[in-house]
Amino acid sequence: MNSLLSQFATNVRQNRGFYGALLMLIVLFVVYNFMHPRGFSTPVLVQNANEAVVLGFIAMAQTIPVLIGGLDLSVGAVMTLTACIASELVNGSPAHMIFGMVVTIMSGAAFGFANGIIIVYGRLQPIIATLATGAIAIGLALFIRPKPGGDVDGDLNWAVTNSLFDFAETYHIFDDGKAAWFQPIAWIPVPLIILFGMAAIVWVPFRRSLTGRTVYAIGSAEGAAYMSGLPINRAKIAAFTLAGFFAGCGGLYLAIQTSSGSADIVQAGSYTLNSIAAVVIGGTSLLGGIGGAVGSLIGALILRVISFYFRILSIDPLLQTLVQGLVLLIAVSLGAIRTLRVKNRLELFR
Amino acid sequence: MSIFPTLTPENKPIVIASVFILAILAVGTAYTLSTQGTAPLLSPNYLLQQLQTGSFLGIAAAGMMMVILLGHIDLSIPWTLTAAAMMATTVGGDLAIPTGIAVGAAIGLFNGLGVAYLRIPSMIFTLGVDSVVRGLMVAHTGGFAPQTAATPIMRFLAAEKILGIPVAIFVWLAVSIVIAVILRRTGFGRSIYATGNREGAAYLSGIRTKAVVVGAFVTSGICAGVAGVLLAGYSAKAYQGMGDAFLLPAIAAVVLGGTRILGGQGRYIGTVVGVILIVLLNSVLSIMQMPEAGRQVIYGTVIISMLLVYGRTAKITS
Known part of the structure; x- marks a missing residue:
């Protein structure tokens, strides 16, 4: 028992950023629900969850390139591209829809793979290479969808943007969602299950694989990782492919949620920038090697919860942008200040 | 590699980018000759007009280069530029231009203090700012375009011509000379290169690296401020989101001009070449009436392929 506790204490000490973010999210969310005029309720939770999913996926996507010490400025653009693809393909018969979803996510992964190939074999800096490929992704999105629009299956939209009960009712499973054993979990929003489910079945196994460990090793010391015979190129390509994969998931959800696709350059840019903020808030170091996708997920949720506060607090709408900016600045700064922890001044210089 | 045996790593990108500019002009002219039978791209007036619109990007990119030479980045350019333009038109009168520049300098100072003293990664701090x-x-x-208009002198600097040459180009030239002299001839400029190469070594050799970082960010803020004042003069007023279109092209211009994104290497003339390259690429694509989709794809492909020619980093093997 004692050793379990001390193990946990060690874990907390080694992942200070992550646990800090988790605590911050819990406090923010509990206070939010106390302040909400109608208190905690499933509809509010469902709505909140819906708004957080896309950013959650994009933040997870951004994490993996950041872990190798890079940055992927194309995640928002890839999300836009895949949302446009999904708005064309995700409708019709169930088989057709599943095919559309697979194609959507795979095209995100393929774009990420191309990023990885360019960065590894072209030996380009990730930040500038993805800046350029991001423009290409937006261009392709504009080819697919010059004007906003599209058609996504309505049932699917309803089923995945509501609680589990509505999901079961839409597809007539579990006695239309009225089965007795189903009731205790019927209130859980489907978007949260999708988000955390993806993190659990994709990120957690990846992190434990050799390739995943290599991602961390590259971020800590690439030279040492190379000398240890780790598969550096494979890990880098995998990192960007996985980033494209998660961006594809985000794009797919965005298309289903809005029932449309739109090649919106401004939106793509703001998702990319918010993803960096979410990654930092979630305790991942921009220098690489420290952190994880689940932390970024928490970071994305924090960013969204902060924006929920504006609805229940009567802040002058004109000041909202300013308050949002200040909160963002303070949050990312707190996560990133290293000065306070450094014992030797020379350690400050990378 | 062997094609340019005598070129230093600093000059190679500049030569290649210049060759590419000529290639763009040749392709564009071939296109207009075959479709319209004229060659507007080669007329001095057209080129000067393109350079006039390019001068706003050029000034913003000059400031961005100072920051990138340190291995940092300034993502606050869009709203620094917009804020300078808005405050300049708000104040108006003789004080309009000093106000715009002061706003840029103040935001740059804030950026610099956060990055240098709190040591928050510039990418994230300037994003927050x-x-x-x-x-x-x-x-x-109030979220709308301000009602105030640009002052006559702002209009003169951005939109008028002297001897047939747009004044904005002279402003760009003046900023360029100042930046080039700073980088090549002053201790501050040499310290920027030293700090960008290895901050720890620069610090140990007595360079006040924090002051250097602050100085570079202030310069970047001032440049964005000047660009904002000029842009407000060009369009007669300030408006929301006027700076959004400048961030990525500014970074791209600096990098295409051969400045290393990790800092420490790059010549100012390269940034000028990079700006001209991007401006001409855009104007040729619009002459070809390329839809936005194709422009984005070509834009990205050109940057990638040029970097593949000369932007490759050394392989890390130890």
Whole structure:
């Protein structure tokens, strides 16, 4: 028992950023629900969850390139591209829809793979290479969808943007969602299950694989990782492919949620920038090697919860942008200040 | 590699980018000759007009280069530029231009202090500052384009011509000379290169690296401020989001001009070449009436392929 506790204490000490973010999210969310005029309720939770999913996926996507010490400025653009693809393909018969979803996510992964190939074999800096490929992704999105629009299956939209009960009712499973054993979990929003489910079945196994460990090793010391015979190129390509994969998931959800696709350059840019903020808030170091996708997920949720506060607090709408900016600045700064922890001044210089 | 045996790593990108500019001009002219039978791309007036619109990007990119030479980045350019333009038109009169520049310098100072003293990664700090400045401007203007207009002198600097040459180009030239002299001839400039190469070594050799970082960010803020004042003069007023189109092209211009994104290497003339390259690429694509989709794809492909020619980093093997 004692050793379990001390193990946990060690874990907390080694992942200070992550646990800090988790605590911050819990406090923010509990206070939010106390302040909400109608208190905690499933509809509010469902709505909140819906708004957080896309950013959650994009933040997870951004994490993996950041872990190798890079940055992927194309995640928002890839999300836009895949949302446009999904708005064309995700409708019709169930088989057709599943095919559309697979194609959507795979095209995100393929774009990420191309990023990885360019960065590894072209030996380009990730930040500038993805800046350029991001423009290409937006261009392709504009080819697919010059004007906003599209058609996504309505049932699917309803089923995945509501609680589990509505999901079961839409597809007539579990006695239309009225089965007795189903009731205790019927209130859980489907978007949260999708988000955390993806993190659990994709990120957690990846992190434990050799390739995943290599991602961390590259971020800590690439030279040492190379000398240890780790598969550096494979890990880098995998990192960007996985980033494209998660961006594809985000794009797919965005298309289903809005029932449309739109090649919106401004939106793509703001998702990319918010993803960096979410990654930092979630305790991942921009220098690489420290952190994880689940932390970024928490970071994305924090960013969204902060924006929920504006609805229940009567802040002058004109000041909202300013308050949002200040909160963002303070949050990312707190996560990133290293000065306070450094014992030797020379350690400050990378 | 062997094609340019005598070129230093600093000059190779500049030569290649210049060759590419000529290639763009040749392709564009071939296109217009075959479709319209004229060659507008080669007329001095057209080129000067393109350079005039390019001068705003050029000034913003000059400031961005100072920061990138340190291995940092300034993502607050869009709203620094917009804020400077909005405050300049708000104040108006003789004080308009000094106000715009002061706003840019103040935001740059704030950026510099955060990056140098709190040691928050510049990518994330300037990003936050950008959204704070945006919030300030939304509170100031109510989220609309301000009603105030640019002063006559701002209009003169941005939109008029002297001897047939747009004044904006002279402003760009003046800024360029100042930046080039700073980088090549002053201790501050040499310290920027030293700090960008290895901050620890620069610090140990007695360079006040924090002051250097602050100085570079202030310069970047001032340049964005000047660009904002000029752009407001060019379009007669300031408006929301006027700076959004400048961030990525500014970074791309600096990098295409051969400045290393990790800092420490790059010549100012390269940034000028990079700006001209991007401006001409855009104008040729619009002459070809390329839809936005194709422009984005070509734009990205050109940057990638040029970097593949000369932007490759050394393989890390130890």
